Amino acid sequence: MPHDHNDPAAAHETVPHGALPPVVAQFKSQCSRCSMRELCLPVGLDPEALAALDQVVTSRLRLHKGDALYRDGDPFAALYAIRYGSAKTVVLMPDGREQVAGYHLLGDIVGLDGVAHERHGSTAVALEDTEVCVIPFAAVAGLAREHPLLQKNLFSFLSKEVGEGLHAMLLLGSLRAEERIAVFLLNLGERYRRHGYSATEFVLRMTREEIGSYLGLKLETVSRLLSRFQAEGLVKVAGRSIKLIDIPALRLLAGQRC
């Protein structure tokens, strides 16, 4: 099989959109009953709009760690809402270098960059076993014409992503390595908190290399700084388990962001 996800050369498997294996197709989505509905596309929708969404968001995909949800260059057809698990989005260079551009947790919607050119401009890869809802874009955009709030949500998610891009530029363009790490940790904690998890104690789903790529640093730099933060009593690190100890000090480093 080409693109087997255990094959280190092929690296990741793209889930085909047309013929889904039965084991995947059987999962039926229902936004109206989804536990994520207050953090995802359905936020604030009236029952009628929700019912309409249910008609259109009908399938889910299950991904294994390392599977690609879509790849750079794939035709764009749908957005994907993460029901559980997590994913990274990666931008590739012709020479093979790559930049992790985003780190997405449950409730997040990925694939938004594909709308403009009807083709994805990045690759999304599951960081652990992950389930996503498939949101066929054309259908939902059609629905949005009848349901202003749904349209508003779509605009809103797109715009939020724009804003995140701006802050990523600030992070990568203006902050020192230690500041980037502090922002990263606080931001991640904040996102977990919003989902009802601890903001101060969590498990990273990325390798040091992926964190480094996201922050524009090398893996050794990430490792060293985490060690230093630990020595200074800012955090407690045990492999991928992180505990934030001195939040005010981290905030200071991060310059009050987050």
Added chain:
Amino acid sequence: MPHDHNDPAAAHETVPHGALPPVVAQFKSQCSRCSMRELCLPVGLDPEALAALDQVVTSRLRLHKGDALYRDGDPFAALYAIRYGSAKTVVLMPDGREQVAGYHLLGDIVGLDGVAHERHGSTAVALEDTEVCVIPFAAVAGLAREHPLLQKNLFSFLSKEVGEGLHAMLLLGSLRAEERIAVFLLNLGERYRRHGYSATEFVLRMTREEIGSYLGLKLETVSRLLSRFQAEGLVKVAGRSIKLIDIPALRLLAGQRC
């Protein structure tokens, strides 16, 4: 007058949305007759949708060099399409550092990051005397429900901005200083080309410091690299006038992007 644009402390004037000075309010927009219509929000619209847009995009603003179109924290009400001139968008840190996040030429639409939170998350400043069309967002979003193509264009502009954010992350996170400069120059040339200007000979509207901020470099580094590129015969630099000489070599540096 507070915020006079000649006052170095106030730095830039925010144009108030409510009471526009008469000299500004007198300019009537007409998308249907605008020379930018094929590069801006109206692209591809049918005559009916265009006429509807004309009803809603009714005013223009004139800005002097250094005037702010909106500022970080301002309530969001409208998008702005650049009719002529250019602008930078800037993201600010609490400690005063700032990062130039975008460089916008005619036809570009700025303000897209404000949709989500109904508040702008960045500041847009004119780099020269500039005129923009005011696109009241709520009204246009309403129209978009009746005109699928207009909706599509709105989604498309938002999504394009997301994609640009991804590429900015690649630029800032993975490229060396010389590669960033090469990408910057080629990208700028490409954008001028699209507007019918020369792709190889143009005038920068930014200072070295602004370019540096955009690229995550210091002004001295930008200056040095431009000098080096000139010494190597890649470009001809005379202050802000740039001529790209050896495009293939620049492309090679840029890694085929652009």
Added chain:
DNA sequence: CGGATGTTTGAGTAATATCAACTGTGGTGG
């Protein structure tokens, strides 16, 4: 249990920032 993958830490290096001096250049008022 063993290999592969990921992490830590050290020593030396390269890239870019910083500090500083000097040189254009464009706009303004005399």
Added chain:
DNA sequence: CCACCACAGTTGATATTACTCAAACATCCG
């Protein structure tokens, strides 16, 4: 219209940050 001033840009010497290369150690998975 010219002289001047503030601002923008260049260039050099030095400092610093983060990278590279390398080796040892840990952890996960089959």
